[in-house]
Amino acid sequence: MxxxxxxxxxxxxxxxxxxxxxxxxxxxxxxxxxxxxxxxxxxxxxxxxxxxxxxxxxxxxxxxxxxxxxxxxxxxxxxxxxxxxxxxxxxxxxxxxxxxxxxxxxxxxxxxxxxxxxxxxxxxxxxxxxxxxxxxxxxxxxxxxxxAIELQRPFVTWKLATSLDGRSAAADGTSRWISSRAARLDAHRLRALCDVMLVGTHTVAVDDPELTVRDEHDRPLERQPLRVVMGERDLPEDRRVFNDRAPSLQLRTRDPGAALAELWRHEKRHVLLEGGPTLAAAFLGAGLVDEIVAYVAPVLLGSGAGAVADLGITTIADAVRPEVTDVMVLPGIDGEEPNVRLVMTPHRKQD
Missing domain, CATH: 3.40.140.10 (Cytidine Deaminase, domain 2)
Known part of the structure; x- marks a missing residue:
């Protein structure tokens, strides 16, 4: 033999x-x-x-x-x-x-x-x-x-940028820029790894994001993920997320599970959750966040929108405590202060 x-x-x-x-x-x-x-x-x-x-x-x-x-x-x-x-x-x-x-x-x-x-x-x-x-x-x-294959749904990464006191925007609604340029460049790297970027209708109506992936010179990459807007609200056609720079889709549902099921049917495997605090709370509450990537800036706001909406937690014993799997200091560029990137894994809800 x-x-x-x-x-x-x-x-x-x-x-x-x-x-x-x-x-x-x-x-x-x-x-x-x-x-x-x-x-x-x-x-x-x-x-x-x-x-x-x-x-x-x-x-x-x-x-x-x-x-x-x-x-x-x-x-x-x-x-x-x-x-x-x-x-x-x-x-x-x-x-x-x-x-x-x-x-x-x-x-x-x-x-x-x-x-x-x-x-x-x-x-x-x-x-x-x-x-x-x-x-x-x-x-x-x-x-x-x-x-994703084991769960039979897309893997969900929730990306957020926050101040030291957990604010995603100031009291007047401004949020540009909480995170540093280095953090934003890293976030574009993260976007490039996904095949869906997901936001809610409120984010599109108020912030009008374009949701494209760009390089360090602010040039769009050749391959662009699908831009998905989730929610039942009608939106103006002139919102930037609907332009011709990348494919886009609106899912007229508020149910995170239904949205992921539809994206699975579209053969999507990795969703980057980029929406606001309400959308984040909906996915967290449903146990449908697999990874959290947080960019924390050395900024104190004291008031303003939180990074996540009400999770129904009333006592510290019930706090969500994700497992930290990676911590990286992102050096400042052009005199900016360093930011910290935290990668965490939430504990999934048991059936």
Missing amino acids: TEAPSFTAEYAAMQRALALAATPGGPLHPNPLVGCVLLAPDGTVVAEGYHRGAGTPHAEAAALAAAGDRARGATAVVTLEPCNHTGRTGPCAQALVAAGVRRVVFAQTDPNPAAAGGAATLRAAGVEVEGGLLADDARALNRVWST
Whole structure:
């Protein structure tokens, strides 16, 4: 029987596959980032590939195409369990069997019920299969996608900018700018990672945001997330969120769950909640916030709009206490004071 590559060779190949998966430099909504390396029995690399976006060959298919006949008898090292369904492309599990691949080593089990089962299909065809190699690294690479697939709804990040005393605007309604330029640049980086930016009708009516992603020179990026306005209020067509600089959609509902269900049907996987305190409270109250990113400025206002509306909390024992997962000081630019970025995970409501 032909020998398989050593564990050391497979481990190195998985590290390479993870690096390949990250090549696009960001999410491929609605698809995950995936890389694949094909190894000869002696552990040398035969071919490699990675997924480049919806409708393009999956990582395994790209590697198989590069390998040609050399794929026969090879070991496929892939960051995600090979898919078992026909979508925009064919099932990778069947492609690996047809190519004569002898062994498959994957990192993360596919959480997508529509695509899962590739490992079983491979084993049924006589292919040796092993899963779990660097699984935590693979899941971290696709953290948002994996969580969204498991929840069967978009992952929700609530982004807010606040003063030290928790105000999102002064008493007269002004809020430009509470956060620093460095914080705003970082917020645009965050916007670029999402495929939806969501606000309420009140924010659009009062603040008229454009909700585009821009670079450090204030130029719009080529890829723009979907701008979504949630609420039943009629809005003037001349609001900037409805211009032609990015796609937009109004969801005429006040129900966060219904809004996310509709966005899921649109194959959206990551929502950035950019609305005001009322919208934030609605999502928090429904247990539909998965991550909080707060930019805190060294400013005291004393009065004005709070960062979040009434959550029905009357005693400190009932306070929402998110888990802090990251803290970063964003240095000041052009003489501005530094801001602090906090990344937190709320505790989801138990069913």
